[in-house]
Amino acid sequence: MAATSLTGFRIHPPGPRPDGPLLTAFRDVPTGQVCDAMDRLGALDWRIKPLSPESSLCGPALTVRTRPGDNLMVWKAVDVAQPGDVLVIATYEHTVTSTFGEFVARAAKAKGLAGIVCDGMCRDLSGIRASGLPTFVLGASPAAPGKDGPGEIGGRVSCGGIVVAPGDIVVGDEDGVVVVPLADAPAVAAALVGVRAKEARMQANQAAGRLIPEWVDTRLAELGCDVRVVKG
Amino acid sequence: MAATSLTGFRIHPPGPRPDGPLLTAFRDVPTGQVCDAMDRLGALDWRIKPLSPESSLCGPALTVRTRPGDNLMVWKAVDVAQPGDVLVIATYEHTVTSTFGEFVARAAKAKGLAGIVCDGMCRDLSGIRASGLPTFVLGASPAAPGKDGPGEIGGRVSCGGIVVAPGDIVVGDEDGVVVVPLADAPAVAAALVGVRAKEARMQANQAAGRLIPEWVDTRLAELGCDVRVVKG
């Protein structure tokens, strides 16, 4: 149950979070492998990218949803966040103003957050980079947000076309951001073993000169594609 | 817990649904009033509109998420749907092919569904209209989807930028579509009383020639805007 019943100005109390070993299973795993271990479709909108290509992050989501062009609730979310959290800010893909800047990034860094993921704009690019906080956004704009709300902290949000719930595991790297629902995380972690094994086989095959996987012709044949003639 | 553990090909078992009186509180309520009773931000992407302006719908969501350009799981969702459900299809805003057509619409109508909301394309516009099923989509394309999956039924989806969970109440009319989270529905229903009262006061004021609400000048004054000079 929410901390306050006023829809639009609610701070949901903290819910379940992944424990350390579960998080560890996803730390430094390429986002592509995480997608492969799920259903291949869990990536956020491809335009949400790190400010620095070498940035990566992994942590439980603390979600905040805000009126487009407003960051009152974003500030409060930093206030209630726990170390290691990834702040996931849903702005309805607002691009006319930024949703946060250097001060929010510095506060988040000082509190030990793992990073910020936002489907909108930041500002103070050089300041955010200097803060060292992994920051994944759609872009940047010098315009500033209002401080009027509404918004909610700790609820389910849609960010980059994907549902993110608080406690879901957020993994980000140069390729993009993927979200593992907390309830699915153990199964996905287990499936990562198979994903890695498959990649290793591919690498070994390619190293041995078998450049094209065998399943390609098999699958094409099943589908009725005559693959012979082009060889002649 | 899901009926099957295979991420990407799961059919979640039915969960809680709104009872009749709760649904009744939202039936034939303008979508704008429903938004006002929440936080003003719960509307799906504005481009999702009914095929016929006079269409409206109200019912609990049965969600289905599908690989873009595929409708294997959509067919299965119609199979497992209950009368009165609104099928909410999340396609990642796929526009290259349709996701359903006349046959899905006729099956849904025959099963007593309340309607379909989809963030993608339908096809067979005249056939769908003839079926009488309220249908809210982004548009139409003659191209057809594949039947390969993956997809999931009964999970949380992002549709039109909004989280929809199974059992959430979906309300649609000419203005668009709004989703009331099931847990919030009683409070939102209660708040509708105040929304209607406020609208009635506005109507009465306008009928009496008080065209501009009093709060306009009050709020502007609070914000430091000098509203006098322009009168002169």
Next chain:
Amino acid sequence: MAATSLTGFRIHPPGPRPDGPLLTAFRDVPTGQVCDAMDRLGALDWRIKPLSPESSLCGPALTVRTRPGDNLMVWKAVDVAQPGDVLVIATYEHTVTSTFGEFVARAAKAKGLAGIVCDGMCRDLSGIRASGLPTFVLGASPAAPGKDGPGEIGGRVSCGGIVVAPGDIVVGDEDGVVVVPLADAPAVAAALVGVRAKEARMQANQAAGRLIPEWVDTRLAELGCDVRVVKG
């Protein structure tokens, strides 16, 4: 000089407006002819269209610029508008919430405004249509705006990619909306005579079976295109 110096919450005092005869020169003129009499490029973003195809409007602009998703200043603009004005609302193409609805439209109609042009969303489609106010928008959404500002009334705005200043003449019909800068309006009105004469010649030529204008082959020849061979 503005009524108040507070940037972002200003109501500029009324400036020059077109007189009656000048306005009359544009009334019921197809928007295409108005474009032809200028530089062919003065049309607003094509997606800004009337709610009803048969709607048309012509009048001096009263401009209002508003924070995306806010209509505090829109209400005030209706308050200070003069009969015959076209309210031109610049929202930075905001689509997540509506910027006005039936109550604003009814107030505008009661005050004798000529119509509303907005680069964003309205709501209450049936109510606005019932009001009889010509309304040109990008679309509709049931979500409601905030009442916090900032915004300005009577300044220059960018709406649909075109600069609109207060007093500019706004002409709208089924094809779209075109804006004639007030200072250019007399010259444009004069040029309309030539536009109409040219159209009349085209009609006469086509009625006489000369379907393709003579200048086509002339211009192609100038540009080095051999137009002979395809006739054989």
Next chain:
Amino acid sequence: MAATSLTGFRIHPPGPRPDGPLLTAFRDVPTGQVCDAMDRLGALDWRIKPLSPESSLCGPALTVRTRPGDNLMVWKAVDVAQPGDVLVIATYEHTVTSTFGEFVARAAKAKGLAGIVCDGMCRDLSGIRASGLPTFVLGASPAAPGKDGPGEIGGRVSCGGIVVAPGDIVVGDEDGVVVVPLADAPAVAAALVGVRAKEARMQANQAAGRLIPEWVDTRLAELGCDVRVVKG
């Protein structure tokens, strides 16, 4: 070989065209069935729609590619078109100005063209509708194009994301537009028989109460989806 070697101002001589019986095989066939008889992916961008829902067209393409915002070559294309042709205008999805209007439509109608398909804007909506020419466009704008080129007639173009070559068969109805490459047309026409038979079976099954196709559960089982539990 082209009529002139000047790239950008060429009129390619007429090439092969479908004969009458081949065209007849596609006339009044729903566009969805044509897509099904190909690879399901041949539809133009879904936003290209008829001005009037009841419009339909079928004919060989006469292609024209034009600099965005220019219609010099469009006029010439009407001049060289043959009765029954569908003029396919590729504008690089230009939306700032129209590419044609009532006069082009009336000339095309007078010459017996089957219709116009354009990935850009028209103008004079009421005039084009009055001409009776089936017209499929992205939208309308009152702004007018230039007359400077470059452009080409009778070459291969990309329109709505699909390659169209002169002589390809263009089929359009309320659902959208599909293009059948001329070389594939006989095979596609033959495949239409199977498409219709499959649709008839679906109709019969649905009329008999078998609402969901049998292949749905079969395919899901192949893919490892447990479809039992949700029935309980």
Next chain:
Amino acid sequence: MAATSLTGFRIHPPGPRPDGPLLTAFRDVPTGQVCDAMDRLGALDWRIKPLSPESSLCGPALTVRTRPGDNLMVWKAVDVAQPGDVLVIATYEHTVTSTFGEFVARAAKAKGLAGIVCDGMCRDLSGIRASGLPTFVLGASPAAPGKDGPGEIGGRVSCGGIVVAPGDIVVGDEDGVVVVPLADAPAVAAALVGVRAKEARMQANQAAGRLIPEWVDTRLAELGCDVRVVKG
């Protein structure tokens, strides 16, 4: 009054420009601070970014509006520009061809312009970078523009969704571009003092461990948000 009365091919004579001290007040000021000193909304479309992150510019606008895909008037604008000007090119967001390339950039650099801001494409990326001219664009394309017009120099334009008039002060850095209307510039310059003071307080507070501004809880409480429970 314009130099010529021909709408679409006009070169407006130079108007008022900011004097040196006024310009100095904005030089090397972060664009975010400039936005804060106005109404927070004056930033151009966020996609208009410098070719090199370290680029910055500050100067009075010389505006040019051009037919999409044409740069006849752009060349003339460089010709009439004065040292220190920022050339602001409005192309209606044209992306199919570039609007300028290395030669325009080199001419602008040689004439002492402060930079170019364009809502469209450039080309010759490496050449423009080598010229050293600060260049802010939407992107790059190798395709070249025509030389046919129409266009106008020195009028009011819409660029990146913002009105720019000649003489307005254009400030750009890595975060984006902001435009200060000339008439507002003294007041905005004065307001920058307060903006800087506020930023200094924020920095001091954060350095002292007060990471979240005090106004956050105050504002939330005003708005009815219960901020207590989440602390427990």
Next chain:
Amino acid sequence: MAATSLTGFRIHPPGPRPDGPLLTAFRDVPTGQVCDAMDRLGALDWRIKPLSPESSLCGPALTVRTRPGDNLMVWKAVDVAQPGDVLVIATYEHTVTSTFGEFVARAAKAKGLAGIVCDGMCRDLSGIRASGLPTFVLGASPAAPGKDGPGEIGGRVSCGGIVVAPGDIVVGDEDGVVVVPLADAPAVAAALVGVRAKEARMQANQAAGRLIPEWVDTRLAELGCDVRVVKG
């Protein structure tokens, strides 16, 4: 004639390709010059850019068209490609999943391909960069494609809004990608001489202080623009 008659699963046999001297004429030529030698309009969508700014490519196209979000046919295309080919992948601008990643890039590199151009997403950015294969894409996403088809190899495709046929010459650099139809390639190669001469004259003029080309005032005068007054 195609290798198999099954529309949607076809591999067209190799057709004509440019010989070595013809290819050489385009190698290391800036894409802007190639556009100038054609009709200025042959560039792919500007968003298709190299992963590394210093990448460039030149080679005959091997085309592949694929269902959005699927790469079965992409793998087969690498299998049938010849050394020096540029793989041109048309995905209907699919952005929800990647279409290829490091393994495809490594196979392509090992087979001696000249590069990949794709109107969609790749993944494994660092791995692809490490492979050394010039790669031009719209962006990157960690999500993976399906392996179900349909698709075709060696047919005409629309990629980035441009028709690409197998054997067409694809040239790419930092500015973007341009495609020269094979039949036009000799004439375009010949025209490059004139393009280079014109550029050399421009450079010489600018070096001599003649910054603005003489044709500017000439053309403006032809078009009726009074260019005198602004000099005074």
